[in-house]
Amino acid sequence: MISDNINILYNITYGNPERVYSAIFYNILSDLINMVPFIFTVIIVLTIFDSFDGSGNPLNKTKIWIISICLFLYMAIMYYFQIVSYNHNYFEAYQISSIGRMELAQHILRLPIGTIYSEDSGEMVNILMNEFTILETSITHWIPQFCASLIVVIITFIGLLFIDWRLDLITFSPFCLSLILIVISTNIENSMTEKLLSTKKEINSCFQEYLEGIHCIKAFNLIGTRFNRLEKAFRKNVKDSLKVEICTGPLVAFSSIIIKCGTILNIVIGVYFLDAKIIPVSTFIIFLIISNKSFERLAIFIHDIITSKYCAVAGKHIQKLLDLPIMEGTTNITYDTEKDIIFKNVYFKYSDNNNNNNNSDNNNSNSKEDFNNYHLKNINIEMKQGKLTALVGPSGSGKSTILKLISKFYNADNGEITYAGVNISKIDPEFYMKNISVVFQDVYLFQDTIADNIKFGNDDATEEEIIAAANKACIHDFIMSLPKGYDTMVGEGGCTLSGGEKQRISIARAILKDSPVVLLDEATSSLDPENEVEVQKAISELIAGRTVIVISHHLRTIKEADNIIVLNEGEVVEQGTHEQLMNNNGLYKHLWIIQERNNGWSMK
Numbered sequence: 001m002i003s004d005n006i007n008i009l010y011n012i013t014y015g016n017p018e019r020v021y022s023a024i025f026y027n028i029l030s031d032l033i034n035m036v037p038f039i040f041t042v043i044i045v046l047t048i049f050d051s052f053d054g055s056g057n058p059l060n061k062t063k064i065w066i067i068s069i070c071l072f073l074y075m076a077i078m079y080y081f082q083i084v085s086y087n088h089n090y091f092e093a094y095q096i097s098s099i100g101r102m103e104l105a106q107h108i109l110r111l112p113i114g115t116i117y118s119e120d121s122g123e124m125v126n127i128l129m130n131e132f133t134i135l136e137t138s139i140t141h142w143i144p145q146f147c148a149s150l151i152v153v154i155i156t157f158i159g160l161l162f163i164d165w166r167l168d169l170i171t172f173s174p175f176c177l178s179l180i181l182i183v184i185s186t187n188i189e190n191s192m193t194e195k196l197l198s199t200k201k202e203i204n205s206c207f208q209e210y211l212e213g214i215h216c217i218k219a220f221n222l223i224g225t226r227f228n229r230l231e232k233a234f235r236k237n238v239k240d241s242l243k244v245e246i247c248t249g250p251l252v253a254f255s256s257i258i259i260k261c262g263t264i265l266n267i268v269i270g271v272y273f274l275d276a277k278i279i280p281v282s283t284f285i286i287f288l289i290i291s292n293k294s295f296e297r298l299a300i301f302i303h304d305i306i307t308s309k310y311c312a313v314a315g316k317h318i319q320k321l322l323d324l325p326i327m328e329g330t331t332n333i334t335y336d337t338e339k340d341i342i343f344k345n346v347y348f349k350y351s352d353n354n355n356n357n358n359n360s361d362n363n364n365s366n367s368k369e370d371f372n373n374y375h376l377k378n379i380n381i382e383m384k385q386g387k388l389t390a391l392v393g394p395s396g397s398g399k400s401t402i403l404k405l406i407s408k409f410y411n412a413d414n415g416e417i418t419y420a421g422v423n424i425s426k427i428d429p430e431f432y433m434k435n436i437s438v439v440f441q442d443v444y445l446f447q448d449t450i451a452d453n454i455k456f457g458n459d460d461a462t463e464e465e466i467i468a469a470a471n472k473a474c475i476h477d478f479i480m481s482l483p484k485g486y487d488t489m490v491g492e493g494g495c496t497l498s499g500g501e502k503q504r505i506s507i508a509r510a511i512l513k514d515s516p517v518v519l520l521d522e523a524t525s526s527l528d529p530e531n532e533v534e535v536q537k538a539i540s541e542l543i544a545g546r547t548v549i550v551i552s553h554h555l556r557t558i559k560e561a562d563n564i565i566v567l568n569e570g571e572v573v574e575q576g577t578h579e580q581l582m583n584n585n586g587l588y589k590h591l592w593i594i595q596e597r598n599n600g601w602s603m604k
């Protein structure tokens, strides 16, 4: 039970229990001080009894006055401690929660893309938002309250033992029975809590999908179908929540009532003891007042045990996400002067274990047959510094996968990829990515100003540098035509701009980053001819003097490349210049002829 609770505390604070120690301390202090009026009450009652018990003693009014003044002073002290404990609770909770959220967001950023894809994004949002909120509540209310109740009850129990151990044991005996009921109830609840939280996760996923896919849902008139899924998830949530309440509610209520039976036992046995002259009246009164107060704490304690399980599950989910291995590497790197990118016997397969760290050490550990279903097989290529390398091939041949490996989104399963002579799996991802700019086909712009979206490539850039980059990317005039110019807000996902405009902003971003390597993933493929010309101009500015690796389905755009690598079914089938490949009569020439024919051009 104790190790269980330590685990719960560990989970709730996601591995940092020390962060709530001060909140717990102040709560215990505040609760102990809370007991003072009851002790004063006991003293007053005993003083009154002293003069009205027929002994003829006069009422000690001075004592009552002193106690009353002490009570006034006590109020001030109590107020101070309550404020301090309140501040600690909330300060700690919001601190822990915001530090935790940031730690988790940073952790997610350092996870391999493969791990992120294999995790449910709805679950991640649920953890970051809902489960952190559960923990906030648990840190502000549950943990300090639970610990304070426990300590107060233990101190009361021990204190009363010294007054009369028999009456003490009898008074607190129902608590043992109630504890057994609570253990049963928490065990029932354990499995249900997991189920309930997974239903909440399902709601999140459905809702996220519903909002993100709203265009598609409307276009294909799927409103009813998709809404039904959402509605079903909501109904399941209601059902599961009720199930938890129905199964555990009566047990919890029953155990609270059993605890209160302690008062009845206290009265019945106390009166019997009084009658038998086993205890004096003062002992009976002390038990009545003090034990009643501790039953209130016990009821809270019982309720908190139930809540703890719910919080612990949320904490476990957060911990599980934090335990996912991140991509690591060193920044202590000495690059060669020749900054080529070289693939040596690289094999790669998309799978759940793409989150392996530095897994290029296990070279050639698999048998040849195992490699048949790999998405990249035995890739041996060189992308020379300052040269333009093009990747071409049919759809699904592995072009984008090569760019993803160069970007360290994944590590190779076998073989090695080197940049300037260093195995990239050994380099710290952030440090390495300073060398790489990527322009994707689908540009993502953040809900921020245009200037900040461009500045994303270099946080320290000045206004002049931003404008210079936008000029080179052929987007400056367009930005200046907007009412707020560079301060214009871009809608979420950049939806207020056209594809070509977004693409040029992303190119300005890459120009500002000024990295030696540029990766272009079909940057112009979704654009109309007019926009394509503009974007091509911007790309020419971006790639000048850099190592460029480009994927393009339009072969005429890469005709002048220094090296064209042709892929098919995850393998390099040929490479060379356009002329060499045309003379080869291989796949490249085949693809070229098809494109020429489709464009309505004639072969010379």
Ligand SMILES: Nc1ncnc2c1ncn2[C@@H]1O[C@H](COP(=O)(O)OP(=O)(O)OP(=O)(O)O)[C@@H](O)[C@H]1O
Pocket: 117, 350, 351, 375, 393, 394, 395, 396, 397, 398, 399, 400, 401, 402
């Ligand atoms: N995240 C992923 N998980 C599993 N398989 C994937 C993933 N991404 C790509 N693949 C598979 O890997 C293979 C190579 O895909 P890749 O995207 O590299 O091809 P491509 O040549 O860039 O294709 P296209 O020209 O159509 O973009 C394909 O069979 C594809 O289905």
